[in-house]
Amino acid sequence: MKFFLKFAWRNIWRNKRRTLITILAVMFATSLTVVMRGLQLGSYAYFIRTIAGDYSGYIQIQRAGYKDDPSLRKTFHFTEDIKNLLDSNRDVVAYSPRLFANVLVSSGENSYGGLIYGVDPNFEVKYSNFHNKIVKGKFLNSSSSGEVVLGYKLFQNLRLNIGDEVVILGQGIDGGLCDGKFKVVGVVKLGYTELDNMVIFMGLKDLQDFLYAENRVSVISVLLSDFDRIEKVKKNFSDILNPKGLVVLGWDEVMVELKQTIDFDNASGILFLAFLIILVAFGILNTVSMSVFERFNEFGISLAIGFKNQKLALVVLFEVVIIAIIGIIIGCFLGGLVNYYIIKNPIVLTGEYASVYEDFGFEPKLVSSLNPRIFVNTALSILFISLISALVPVYRVYKLEPLKGIRYT
Known part of the structure; x- marks a missing residue:
């Protein structure tokens, strides 16, 4: 040779x-x-x-069937067991429990459809970059109560100023109508026209009270230390959460487009x-x-x-x-x-x-x-x-x- x-x-x-x-x-x-x-x-x-970092997470925990039917009926309780599971995993960098709801938001004679992101500021500032995309006012904080942050297009369409109040009308988890007044404290520009036209950020506790959905969340978005850890963590979490009626999905399963x-x-x-x-x-x-x-x-x-x-x-x-x-x-x-x-x-x-x-x-x-x-x-x-x-x-x-x-x- x-x-x-x-x-x-x-x-x-x-x-x-x-x-x-x-x-x-x-x-x-x-x-x-x-x-x-x-x-x-x-x-x-x-x-x-x-x-995926701001929205779906590298992996996402949700109730079985929520992906095909994203309604309040498919929400689940954010329990201490789930929190401890996330906190104890070394591959988890940050996570954010979120509750979503479609609502009608009004100011004076102007009314538009909106999508509420119910977020816990203590988790959210460690997880996403939303707080760095504020173009006017401020983002929510741990002491926020009765406050909301609007997408900049929605803010313009409603012809508001920082400090004005908006009326939000929605449907609670029990099917009944619910409404309330909230103070606009900030404007966010996410860069996605569709979301900027409708997004409303509200404190998770405020939204849970508003919808009569105590301690319930739609999803838990999770960031990991590396993409290569996704399958390992998915399997680990699935083994524990599947018997509880929850599923663990990768970013590619949530954000198919x-x-x-x-x-x-x-x-x-x-x-x-x-x-x-x-x-x-x-x-x-x-x-x-x-x-x-x-x-x-x-x-x-x-x-x-x-x-x-x-x-x-x-x-x-x-x-x-x-x-x-x-x-x-x-x-x-x-x-x-x-x-x-x-x-x-x-x-x-x-x-x-x-x-x-x-x-x-x-x-x-x-x-x-x-x-x-x-x-x-x-x-x-x-x-x-x-x-x-x-x-x-x-x-x-x-x-x-x-x-x-x-x-x-």
Whole structure:
């Protein structure tokens, strides 16, 4: 084996210019693939952290059937047992019990449909970023009572000022109507037009009293230390909570549209990179084919003196592997350096792109990732396609007859 590797190494440098061009092509494709996949996966993680972090959580605890029928009838009691379960798990970074309700909110002659987020400020400020999105007034705090924070579009539509009162009309858990007056103490801009048109933040205790739903919550959104811990924590919690009629769902099960959007974008990105890798394969095919054709006479002589076709084919295969591995190693290193730089210095977007990001509640920046699977998948993909591209010239060598090789010109 050592002899064949040494033989292959000497052969690839017989035409240094052609070999270097091929290595550069592999290196370029590898580094570009690593950078693009890094930007993709980094952006996905950023989007998930931002959206799932504020809304669904990495995992979410809810009553069985709530996802399909999100009504007050599907709420559950936030008991000390559940709280202790969450507090005792080291993978849980923060959590927020929440109660949701559809209501009608009015001020003077103006009335609009609203969605109340009943939140406990003590949990919420550790869990979400809502309190940092206040554009006027203040967010709720532990002493808030009879106070609400409105989405900025709803605030504008109701033509309010900070300190004004609104009347909220809803349906309690018992089916009866309930109404009350609440003081507007803040305005929040979430970045999602639909929510900004209807969201109302209210203290969890206030909403429970308003709906006659003592100590009940719709969901408990949970943040974990890492995405990789989701399945482990889900299983752990499910074993304990399922017998109590509760289910534990991942962010992808709760935010199905976000998951589908990421999957579609990921598929289109992989398709583009596959096209790039195939182009490199043709470059390798050209290099190896030219190298093999130039040496048919030499191969014919080798066969005539007793060298086996299988061994010659193995040498040619090793040549392809050596060229591919050199290009892959250098490309992964350079791509990793670029990704590391982008992680430390995110690309700040400007102009229309920045506006689009800000409208959806994101900071206008591109982030990257050094996830090991980026390098592993890229290296294996390019190495595999390189080996596939070498099959034709390797086959020609394997089937070569000594006399035909000697006479080849």
